[in-house]
Amino acid sequence: GAVVSQHPSRVICKSGTSVKIECRSLDFQATTMFWYRQFPKQSLMLMATSNEGSKATYEQGVEKDKFLINHASLTLSTLTVTSAHPEDSSFYICSARDQGLHNEQFFGPGTRLTVL
Amino acid sequence: AQSVTQPDIHITVSEGASLELRCNYSYGATPYLFWYVQSPGQGLQLLLKYFSGDTLVQGIKGFEAEFKRSQSSFNLRKPSVHWSDAAEYFCAVGAQLGNDMRFGAGTRLTVKP
Numbered sequence: 001g002a003v004v005s006q007h008p009s010r011v012i013c014k015s016g017t018s019v020k021i022e023c024r025s026l027d028f029q030a031t032t033m034f035w036y037r038q039f040p041k042q043s044l045m046l047m048a049t050s051n052e053g054s055k056a057t058y059e060q061g062v063e064k065d066k067f068l069i070n071h072a073s074l075t076l077s078t079l080t081v082t083s084a085h086p087e088d089s090s091f092y093i094c095s096a097r098d099q100g101l102h103n104e105q106f107f108g109p110g111t112r113l114t115v116l
Numbered sequence: 117a118q119s120v121t122q123p124d125i126h127i128t129v130s131e132g133a134s135l136e137l138r139c140n141y142s143y144g145a146t147p148y149l150f151w152y153v154q155s156p157g158q159g160l161q162l163l164l165k166y167f168s169g170d171t172l173v174q175g176i177k178g179f180e181a182e183f184k185r186s187q188s189s190f191n192l193r194k195p196s197v198h199w200s201d202a203a204e205y206f207c208a209v210g211a212q213l214g215n216d217m218r219f220g221a222g223t224r225l226t227v228k229p
Contacts, residue, residue: 006159034216043206044160044219093159105217107152109159 002028002098006108013084014116021079021111023094029074030096034105035067038091050077084115118143118209122220129197130228137192137223139207148210149190150217151181155203163205166190177201202227 003026013019023033031052036044048069049057056069066088068080077096081088091112095105119142129135141147148167152160164175171183181192190207207220 041224043221046216046218049216091157104165107160107162110157112157 002096002104002106004094004096004106004108006092006094006111008111009109010112010114012114012116015085016083019081019084019113021081021092021094021113023077023079023096023108025075025096025098025106028096028098030077030098031074032097033071033077034095034097035069035077035079036093036095038093038110040091044093047079081113084113086115089113089115118147118211118218120207120209120218120220122205122207122223124223125221126224126226128226128228131199132196135192135194135197135201135225137205137207137225139190139192139220140188141190141207141209142188143209143211145211146185149181149183150208150210151175151179151190151192152206152208153177153203154206154222160206163192197225197227199227199229201225 005024007022033050035047037047038044046059047062050069050071052071052074058064071077091110093110095107097105121140123138150165151163153163154160163179164173164181166173166183174180179194181190183190205223208217210217
């Protein structure tokens with residue numbers, strides 16, 4: 001089956017630093033990937049849609065300069081949290097759309113970000 | 117715009133008892149509907165999905181869900197709950213397969229011995 005990985009699974013960083021999270025589709029090509037954010041005991045909120053070779057589309061209220069998304073290849077999208085602050089601490093989950101499997105989305109295992 | 121409501125924030129059932137988790141959606145056309153399960157600190161695992169056809173869909177781990185257009189509902193059921201079913205359950209709706217999905221707030225399931 002289609003598999004999506006995320007790296008790292010867990011990261012702790014100091015306030016003011018930048019953190020990069022990778023999302024990879026391991027056995028299929030994904031022209032579209034999605035980035036979600038989940039606060040403790042809350043649901044997933046879509047942050048942005050990442051399209052290979054073009055700019056990401058951000059949801060209302062999400063700062064595009066704060067959360068940089070790059071989708072440079074058909075198997076990799078990255079989310080960079082710039083100048084991270086404690087309020088950015090959250091669980092970040094990506095998903096990738098498999099066009100060969102009726103466009104179904106597959107989710108990564110998530111990345112736990114803690115900003116001190 | 118599509119939206120999803122999961123009315124129950126937390127449900128507790130005894131092991132071996134039956135389970136029903138409620139999900140209501142709002143969407144103008146026939147939506148694509150999903151149920152996911154999430155264990156603490158983990159990603160999402162797809163339990164089942166509905167696109168079209170038979171309104172009763174079978175999923176993994178003994179779960180099933182029924183699409184009822186008249187009630188705008190897609191409730192998840194399991195006849196006999198196991199302790200390992202304790203987790204967070206999310207209902208999600210998409211306007212078109214593959215487009216971004218909107219998630220419900222989730223229902224946390226606790227299973228009593």
